[in-house]
Amino acid sequence: MAGGVTVKDVNAQAFIKAYAAHLKKSGKLEVPAWTEYAKTGSYKELCPQDPDWFYVRAASVARQIYIRGGVGVGALARRQGGAKRRGSRPNHHADASTNVARKILQGLEKLGLVEKHTEGGRKITSAGQRDLDRISVQVAKAVSA
Numbered sequence: 001m002a003g004g005v006t007v008k009d010v011n012a013q014a015f016i017k018a019y020a021a022h023l024k025k026s027g028k029l030e031v032p033a034w035t036e037y038a039k040t041g042s043y044k045e046l047c048p049q050d051p052d053w054f055y056v057r058a059a060s061v062a063r064q065i066y067i068r069g070g071v072g073v074g075a076l077a078r079r080q081g082g083a084k085r086r087g088s089r090p091n092h093h094a095d096a097s098t099n100v101a102r103k104i105l106q107g108l109e110k111l112g113l114v115e116k117h118t119e120g121g122r123k124i125t126s127a128g129q130r131d132l133d134r135i136s137v138q139v140a141k142a143v144s145a
Contacts, residue, residue: 005140007066007132018139019059019132024052029107031055043084043094058104065114065124066132072121076101 007015023029035054039047050056057080064079065071071079077095084094105122108114113128124132 005133005137007063007136010136010139011143012063014139014143015136016056016059016063018142019062019135020052020055022135023058024055028111029055029058030110032103038100039097040100041081041094041096043082054100054104057100058108061101061104062108062113062124062128062132065108065122066129069123070117070119070121073098073101073105075121076105 031054036051037047039045040053040057060080061076064076068075074095077098078093080096080101081094082096083091085091105114108128109116109122111128112125113131114122115125117123
């Protein structure tokens with residue numbers, strides 16, 4: 001699986017882990033100071049235990065934009081939301097934090113990985129697609145080795 005491997009061809013979890021490590025190692029993605037204390041959604045009780053959760057979420061957002069395209073802040077919040085526990089009553093879906101999604105999109109735009117789509121939302125740039133495909137090739141090689 002050398003040439004022609006894209007993000008769609010590799011395991012999502014392995015890709016997100018590798019791309020988050022790449023984002024952290026490059027040091028170009030600006031992480032807001034409040035991420036240490038922020039919850040990822042109103043339905044959560046605590047903030048994430050992983051100190052690198054912002055990089056993992058950014059990698060997940062980049063992958064979703066690569067696959068779907070035209071994804072906005074609201075769609076990302078719905079996609080990354082979860083079950084709001086309501087005690088003895090049935091659970092309901094609750095959206096994730098839109099502030100986190102917005103800051104990640106702004107950071108990925110500064111890196112030149114995504115751009116605003118003419119029909120709304122964001123889409124992946126050619127440089128972003130090349131970057132994500134390069135990481136997916138590395139992930140495919142690591143899995144096959």
